[in-house]
Amino acid sequence: GQQVMQIPQYQHVQEGEDFTTYCNSSTTLSNIQWYKQRPGGHPVFLIQLVKSGEVKKQKRLTFQFGEAKKNSSLHITATQTTDVGTYFCAGRDSGGSNYKLTFGKGTLLTVNP
Amino acid sequence: GAVVSQHPSRVICKSGTSVKIECRSLDFQATTMFWYRQFPKQSLMLMATSNEGSKATYEQGVEKDKFLINHASLTLSTLTVTSAHPEDSSFYICSANRGSRETQYFGPGTRLLVL
Numbered sequence: 001g002q003q004v005m006q007i008p009q010y011q012h013v014q015e016g017e018d019f020t021t022y023c024n025s026s027t028t029l030s031n032i033q034w035y036k037q038r039p040g041g042h043p044v045f046l047i048q049l050v051k052s053g054e055v056k057k058q059k060r061l062t063f064q065f066g067e068a069k070k071n072s073s074l075h076i077t078a079t080q081t082t083d084v085g086t087y088f089c090a091g092r093d094s095g096g097s098n099y100k101l102t103f104g105k106g107t108l109l110t111v112n113p
Numbered sequence: 114g115a116v117v118s119q120h121p122s123r124v125i126c127k128s129g130t131s132v133k134i135e136c137r138s139l140d141f142q143a144t145t146m147f148w149y150r151q152f153p154k155q156s157l158m159l160m161a162t163s164n165e166g167s168k169a170t171y172e173q174g175v176e177k178d179k180f181l182i183n184h185a186s187l188t189l190s191t192l193t194v195t196s197a198h199p200e201d202s203s204f205y206i207c208s209a210n211r212g213s214r215e216t217q218y219f220g221p222g223t224r225l226l227v228l
Contacts, residue, residue, distance in 0.1 A: 001173075033216065042206055042219045043157065088156065090217075100147075101217060105156040 002027045002093045006104030014112050019076040021107035023089035030094040032065055032072045033101065038085040046074075046087075069094070081111050115141050115211050119220035126197055127228055134192045134223045136207030142187035143209035147217060148180070151204040163190045197227040 003026040013019050023032065031050045035043040047056055049065035049072060056063045062075045072091075076083055086108045090101040116139040126132050136146055145164055149157040161182050162170045169182035181193040190209075194201055204224050208217035 035219075042222045043208075045216050045218065048216060100159065100162055102159075103157045108154070 002091070002102045004089060004091050004102045004104040006089055006107055008107055009105065010108045010110075012110045012112065013079050015081060016078050019079050019083070019109055021074050021087050021089075021109075023072045023074075023091070023104050025070045025091045025102075027070070028094045029069050029091040032069075032089055032091045034063060034072075034074055035088045035090060035103075036085050037088065037106070041085075043088060076109075079109070079111050081113050084109060084111050115209070115218040117143075117207065117209050117218045117220040119207055119223050121223060122221060123224045123226075125226045125228065128198055129196055132194045132197055132225060134194075134205055134207075134225075136190045136192070136209070136220050138188045138209045138211075138218070141209075141211045143190075143211065144187065145210040146184060146190040147208045147210075148182060148190075148192050149206045149208065151206060151222075153204075157206065160192075194225065197225070199227045201225065202227045 005024045007022050031048055033048045034046040036046055037043045047063050052069050053067045054065040060077045064073045086106040088106045089104045092101055118137045118139055120135045124132055147162055148160045150160050151157050159172050160175045163182050163184040165184045165187050171177045179195055184190040204222050206222040208219045
């Protein structure tokens with residue numbers, strides 16, 4: 001079955017440093033979504049990427065979808081303490097069933113003020 | 114944005130009892146709802162996909178007789194953990210699709226502790 005791998009598992013940075021998490025799928029994806037889960041909270045949708053090579057920005061966050069639609073990345077510029085949480089990528093197989101997403105294991109980001 | 118609620122938010126029960134968790138889409142009709150399980154510091158594991166008016170589709174390794182799912186309306190799905198055991202203790206989260214959109218809106222989750 002489809003597998004979605006995400007690295008690193010943990011990342012600790014000083015406030016102001018950049019952060020990147022990477023996501024790789026074993027199969028071609030129709031789209032990829034990114035979610036953020038704060039400690040003790042539930043996942044919150046951040047963005048969806050659909051097109052090959054797509055790049056989207058949300059303030060300090062930059063999301064990329066690979067040309068082959070099998071990998072993606074999330075980059076945060078100049079991290080802040082409010083960025084703390086676990087970032088999950090989730091992909092839907094291009095040949096997959098209705099709306100089912102496969103989540104990566106997530107990257108836990110901690111920020112030292 | 115779309116709102117999904119879950120009830121209860123937290124439940125403690127004795128081993129052998131059954132627990133029902135409700136998932137409601139408050140401001141939209143959800144043709145598909147999903148039930149996930151999350152262990153501490155781990156990812157979300159999809160348990161089943163629930164479609165209104167039809168039987169749920171369970172992921173491999175998930176016992177359908179243990180985790181009963183009912184999707185009686187376009188705004189409500191329930192997960193019943195039957196004869197709960199301590200190993201069923203976990204964070205259960207539901208999500209819902211809004212129409213044809215593929216974004217999943219997550220509920221706040223239910224923390225289950227089985228003693």
